[in-house]
Amino acid sequence: MKIHYPSVSVERRDSLGNGLIKISFRSPELAARLRPGNFIHIRVTQQLDPLFRRAMSVHSADGELFTILFRIVGRGTELLALLKEGARVDILGPLGNSFNPPRDGETAVMVSGGTGLPPLHFLARSLIRDNGVDPETIRFLCGISSLGDLPLTFDVKSLGLDLLISSDDGSVGVRGLVTDLLAHKLQNADVSKMRVYSCGPEPMLRVVANMCVARGVRCQVSLERHMPCGVGTCLGCVVQSPTSDDGFRRVCIEGPVFEANEVRL
Amino acid sequence: MSGIDLSVEIAGVRFRNPILTASGTFGYGEEFNDYIDLSMLGGIVTKSITRQPRPGHKPPRTCETTGGMLNAIGLANVGVERFISEKIPFLKSLDTNVIVNVAGFSLDEYSEVTRMLNDCEGIKMLEINISCPNVGADGLEFSSTAQSAFKLTDELKRISRFPLIIKLSPNVTDIASIAKACEDAGADALSLINTLVGMAIDHTTFKPRLTNVTGGLSGPAIKPVALACVMKVYRRVRIPIIGIGGIMDQFDVAQFLIAGATAVQFGTANFVDPDCTVSAVDGLRDYLAGMNMSKVADLVGKLQV
Ligand SMILES: Cc1cc2nc3c(=O)[nH]c(=O)nc-3n(C[C@H](O)[C@H](O)[C@H](O)COP(=O)(O)OP(=O)(O)OC[C@H]3O[C@@H](n4cnc5c(N)ncnc54)[C@H](O)[C@@H]3O)c2cc1C
Ligand SMILES: Cc1cc2nc3c(=O)[nH]c(=O)nc-3n(C[C@H](O)[C@H](O)[C@H](O)COP(=O)(O)O)c2cc1C
Ligand code: FES
Numbered sequence A: 001m002k003i004h005y006p007s008v009s010v011e012r013r014d015s016l017g018n019g020l021i022k023i024s025f026r027s028p029e030l031a032a033r034l035r036p037g038n039f040i041h042i043r044v045t046q047q048l049d050p051l052f053r054r055a056m057s058v059h060s061a062d063g064e065l066f067t068i069l070f071r072i073v074g075r076g077t078e079l080l081a082l083l084k085e086g087a088r089v090d091i092l093g094p095l096g097n098s099f100n101p102p103r104d105g106e107t108a109v110m111v112s113g114g115t116g117l118p119p120l121h122f123l124a125r126s127l128i129r130d131n132g133v134d135p136e137t138i139r140f141l142c143g144i145s146s147l148g149d150l151p152l153t154f155d156v157k158s159l160g161l162d163l164l165i166s167s168d169d170g171s172v173g174v175r176g177l178v179t180d181l182l183a184h185k186l187q188n189a190d191v192s193k194m195r196v197y198s199c200g201p202e203p204m205l206r207v208v209a210n211m212c213v214a215r216g217v218r219c220q221v222s223l224e225r226h227m228p229c230g231v232g233t234c235l236g237c238v239v240q241s242p243t244s245d246d247g248f249r250r251v252c253i254e255g256p257v258f259e260a261n262e263v264r265l
Numbered sequence B: 001m002s003g004i005d006l007s008v009e010i011a012g013v014r015f016r017n018p019i020l021t022a023s024g025t026f027g028y029g030e031e032f033n034d035y036i037d038l039s040m041l042g043g044i045v046t047k048s049i050t051r052q053p054r055p056g057h058k059p060p061r062t063c064e065t066t067g068g069m070l071n072a073i074g075l076a077n078v079g080v081e082r083f084i085s086e087k088i089p090f091l092k093s094l095d096t097n098v099i100v101n102v103a104g105f106s107l108d109e110y111s112e113v114t115r116m117l118n119d120c121e122g123i124k125m126l127e128i129n130i131s132c133p134n135v136g137a138d139g140l141e142f143s144s145t146a147q148s149a150f151k152l153t154d155e156l157k158r159i160s161r162f163p164l165i166i167k168l169s170p171n172v173t174d175i176a177s178i179a180k181a182c183e184d185a186g187a188d189a190l191s192l193i194n195t196l197v198g199m200a201i202d203h204t205t206f207k208p209r210l211t212n213v214t215g216g217l218s219g220p221a222i223k224p225v226a227l228a229c230v231m232k233v234y235r236r237v238r239i240p241i242i243g244i245g246g247i248m249d250q251f252d253v254a255q256f257l258i259a260g261a262t263a264v265q266f267g268t269a270n271f272v273d274p275d276c277t278v279s280a281v282d283g284l285r286d287y288l289a290g291m292n293m294s295k296v297a298d299l300v301g302k303l304q305v
Helices: A028-033 A075-081 A114-129 A147-157 A178-186 A202-215 B079-092 B107-117 B146-159 B175-184 B220-236 B250-259 B276-290
Strands: A004-017 A020-026 A039-042 A054-057 A060-062 A065-071 A088-095 A107-113 A139-144 A162-167 A194-199 A218-222 A238-240 A248-250 A257-259 B008-010 B013-015 B019-021 B043-045 B062-065 B068-071 B097-102 B125-129 B164-167 B189-192 B196-198 B215-218 B241-244 B263-266
Touching: A004 A028, A004 A147, A020 A028, A020 A075, A020 A147, A028 A060, A028 A065, A028 A088, A039 A065, A054 A065, A054 A075, A054 A114, A060 A114, A065 A075, A065 A114, A107 A114, A107 A178, A107 A202, A114 A139, A114 A147, A114 A194, A114 A218, A139 A147, A139 A178, A147 A162, A162 A178, A178 A202, A194 A202, A202 A218, B019 B276, B062 B215, B068 B220, B079 B097, B079 B107, B097 B107, B107 B125, B107 B146, B125 B146, B146 B164, B146 B175, B175 B189, B175 B220, B189 B220, B215 B220, B220 B241, B220 B250, B241 B250, B250 B263, B250 B276, B263 B276
Parallel strands: A107 A139, A107 A194, A139 A162, A194 A218, B019 B043, B019 B263, B043 B097, B097 B125, B125 B164, B164 B189, B189 B241, B241 B263
Antiparallel strands: A004 A020, A004 A088, A020 A065, A039 A054, A039 A088, A060 A065, A218 A257, A238 A248, B008 B013, B062 B068, B068 B215, B196 B215
16 A cells, blocks of 8 residues: 655645644645545654654645645745745655534534644535535534634635634634533434544543533544654554553554544543 | 675574564564564564553653654563463464563562473563563662672573573663673673653743653764674673664665674664664665675674774
8 A cells, every 4th residue: 555655745834823724735636545534744844953854734635635724833834834935845645534414404514723723624514515405504603712723724715614713812703612512512412323533632622522421412623732653653643542452542543533432532 | 796795694593684673662563464564673672571560651652853753651561471362373484583571670670581481382582671670679670780690690590491682781880891791691692771760841831751750862873882882791691682772774784794793683773664674674675785894794783993
């Protein structure tokens, strides 16, 4: 199984402000193999420091192109952000598993926190485009810190689905946490007809997972961990799991998408 | 290009080239079978196998550092029984030399695992990870004194039907004297180095970055230390040395051979590029051709001082 694409070209790079960067890459073969939930592992330099690749969820994959959307938070992402159109990058992918789509008659509820948005965007987009799901049946709850992060949500908005935004400071959307929006959605809802998909900071995922498990809602969470190898060999990315033999699961290969009751966050 | 001989021999075992994978960085081999042709490699070393299964330490278990990483995986492995029933059948099918790494927390544990592996087909050598604390006794690592390293090697030599590689720790005052003790006890080869003890601290929370507080440092950052260890040990013993520590490409391989190693292991590099070992095999051939050399074995110990 091929996973190493040592020379993928950068098609386009956009700065969305607030340290948010969107990059699209051209690789017909890789683009065709990517599924919502998958991630790629990118070599940010050919030098030995930073040594490890950086993991990025796929934001969309279309024809010959695929995109990532990330925030500059340290040296690795700083280097990634410097990539120019035409540059060549060494990528491993597709890595990790993918989301289980909702069954007929089930509504998808996405719960996104900050830069946890890309895999949920990819999922929503592919449900609409490939699975013929009516956009209006998809609920997309999106938590951001403030107005400056609003551009994160633009691609979601253009999917024409039911988008609800919360911000920590109330500068855009509802003031408060995205988990409050979820709690509200779950009230009076027929939870047997819902499926929740979530990605974001772990404290947020913990609340989402607990809420869904308590209410008996089917829920998948996508986790982000430090990932040295990304292919299951270093055992560095494990999460505690009550359902696994040795108490752990590797996020890079058994995840990053898990059933909410499979992992202890 | 043709006519270049990459083969080396260690304790009567022939390796098609001097490039092996390091314990704990290559799983049980099967994890990489999807990505690379394992028959291109000189050999593979499994992760450390212990008497009982070990789940490993609580996360976070790894942390990136300048030019390297810290790990405190905690010798997570399936235990020798499941290793024999579930992993050996695959390893046996491989067209490369399989070396099983053995670890334990008492002399008895090492002995028992070694004895159980005696009945397995498909193993070429054992590598003994002696960087483990002797829990029932003084609690010091077997690797930390010449006496304890001698005693362990001597005991396992009596049991094992396979040639033994003793894997040395750099966290000692004089690695060469420990190497000598292992040779005196009958070790067939030595591999070095294991990781260096290190730690990383988050200055905003005052917390260590690893749950285990300290971990083992590996990667390019440790290469100079490893090269010096190989040279010192080469000057002291006659048995073959397998060099380990920060090796990323064919040039690093050449440097370790020049320092005195007969073969090398790639560890952390596998995490950066799953196919780094295979690329280095090709690269080594090109390097030798460029140096007008026809045999990789001719590099061994050729340091000019
Ligand atoms: C499967 C997966 C998918 C991801 N998808 C995205 C994405 O779509 N968009 C995005 O912006 N980021 C994503 N991340 C996080 C991204 O990988 C990290 O932000 C990046 O590795 C940081 O590298 P750095 O060198 O810039 O930061 P560093 O200097 O290494 O660290 C800076 C800060 O980021 C945190 N961090 C570092 N690595 C990770 C990591 N792997 N996961 C979470 N936090 C980390 C550190 O704890 C630290 O606080 C994803 C991570 C994983 C594992
Ligand atoms: C994640 C990780 C796990 C390791 N596990 C083991 C192990 O189980 N047994 C062992 O003898 N060495 C283990 N090592 C040490 C390596 O085999 C090697 O000696 C060390 O990492 C130095 O080589 P490198 O710099 O090429 O990684 C481990 C190293 C790493 C990074
Ligand atoms: S990142 Fe190495 S096992 Fe998951």
